[in-house]
Amino acid sequence: MSRTKSPDRSHASIHPNTTKDDERRALAGLLDELAMIYREVDASFAGQSCPASTECCRFGVTGREPYVTSIELALVQRAIAARGGARALGRTPPPLASSEDTSRGKRRLTTVDERVCPMLDENGRCAIYTSRPFGCRTYWCERATSPAGVDQRAINAFVRRIKDLAARHAPEGDLGRPLTRALAGAGASSGPGPRRRR
Template sequence: MPPTKSPDRSHPSLRTSTTKDDDRRALAGLLDELAALYREVDASFAGQTCPASTECCRFGVTGREPYVTSIELALVQRAIAARGGGRTLGRTPPPLTGHEDTSRGKRRLTTVDERVCPLLDENGRCAIYTSRPFGCRTYWCERATSPAGVDQRAINAFVRRIKDLAARHAPEGDLGRPLTRALAGAGANSGPGPRRRR
């Protein structure tokens, strides 16, 4: 019986396939590490309370927006894909009530002025809650309360670990960028898609 030949790994189609498989496995491993880190973050913030006003998800109201690294964006993209893609996002929730103060000469914010996070669904809930970025997990809005206060050293340690993961994901460097800009750059923030017919 003649000896069996092993596949020629030098053939370009086999190298490309192997490289893509290796890349997918490496990304899956990094995303698993990020998910485990997020569980630690959630546990450390378990004592925090949030009134679920979605005010912090309206960047024009707070004047702040969470930054995301490349690895966090990859997890967000995976969660968006699991929902059926970007066309399922961008359905605007109702405007906030109570944040406008016209008695002091401030104008009432329109929905556009609120700059609603594109991940917020029409019911005012995060469409990818379990995969939300670090900045969304750390209760940076003023409405959140904590019996022990915020441990800035713990937050900084988590940030360093996320940056380390991001550096392994994108060795050329990714220090983070605003969530809406990152989503737009990834093609995941193209606005509302067609509603499904029932």
């Protein structure tokens, strides 16, 4: 059987004779499985404390960006579409500015230099919070605190399950990509698109 790639079709099915309805049902099933994994992840991290500084949403500040698999990207795209598309997300938030940063001699970065996550709205809130990817759910920011922490083996198990799910979604291979690169590669209609800066 040959597999054909098409940018406007889901990879949820490997059979070339499948209908769009079959593909939609297959994708919905995979997204349901992803939602179940995310509920388990959220329960595992329930003891974490996040100061909601949005620092982790500014990839140029932390030097880190969450990777997303194809199935996570599909969920993000669905959440963006539900909000009216990329342009409906609105303005990006202003750059981080605090007396703490300037008192320690750090230079203030512009919004462009901060590389603000395209899902962060002008109020500093995630516009797709309930659909955010695994990397955003695991509090990889140094500011997050936990009384006991989460076992690395548990995190690795979640990663494996998400990768397995992504492999079913994109049988031709899925290693994950940085969020902004994945969105840009998904096309202008589903990616972050141009956003107004302050």
